[in-house]
Amino acid sequence: MTAAPLDPTTQAVSAGRGAGDPGDALSVPVTLASVYRSGGGPGAVGYGREGNPTWTALEDVLAALEGGTAHVFSSGMGAIEAVLDLLPLGAPVAVARDAYIGTRARLDDLAERGRVVVRPVDIADTGATLAACEGASLLWIESPTNPLMAIADLPALARGARELGVRTVADNTFATPLLTRPLDLGVDVVVHSVTKFLAGHSDVLLGATVAADPALAEELRARRTLLGSVPGPMEAWLALRGVRTLGPRLERAQASAGELARRLERHPGVTRVRYPGLPDDPGHARAAAQMRGFGAMLAFEVAGGGPAADGVCANVRLAIHATSLGGVETTLERRNEHPGEEAVPAGLVRVSVGCEHVEDLWADLAQALAAPA
């Protein structure tokens, strides 16, 4: 009899523990070691830049969640760099125009030095994106995008890019594998800022790659060793502890995000809400088809533009005015204030909904919207 596959929220709790012997600790230990004794046999780690048992435990969880072979890196950018480092010199790269600011900055940086050619695309427009993939080496997908919350048609992009011989990467930081499994939809590589929802407590920087093809995963692992973008064992342990509660954290945050989106939509001080869970959101049908939920990120535009949005950020008392996302605490910020985010509407406030009670969050947002700017 084969056991039924476990729900991903269960795998977040149970994967990466090994069978264990009687008397063993339940918690995976933090292995603080840079050197290992020789003679450990095939696959054994000799030096700490090559591997670490605490990394492996976290990688086992991420592999189970995404359905591929996972490797952890020092940060999300470290993971992104490993993927970009595989590109041949001069490679054309089609990239979501509103992809993560750091990804775009690194691609622009490489382009300035003639190492790649960047082709920015509207990732929600499948036809235009695939047209830009002609002759490209890589298609860089994000869904939902940050902060405009556009939804990419992952199966269509993966299929179309494959026909053109173009490798696909999906940054799955916003959705998490509990809501979207890009590898199941045909994407080649998933990257994560584990810093965000997976670790979930705003206390650690970590990244990951997950590849469907073990040979490609091995190439990415080799990049980590060569580039030295290795996580600290303590950071891996903190992320492992965080990911255990991903299911309940995300379930609560997502339920609150949906409720806040519906209430914000009716608020007279708000001109537009971007959340794929709203039935009239442009990405709703696509998100409903390829996601298991609509997530805990939303954005809203404040009547009165930039100054009014700054007022909301200054006047919240429970939610925290801060960058980043995916923590147990609700954070919000005006994205257009960041250099490189000029295309984002000035009055757009991005919210990462956390685990506080939804009524407390609503009371806070309502008073911040009512306060004079």
Ligand SMILES: *Cc1c(COP(=O)(O)O)cnc(C)c1O
């Ligand atoms: C934060 C973030 C990154 C970068 O990750 P770091 O852990 O900060 O290096 C990449 N992609 C997305 C979508 C992010 O939000």
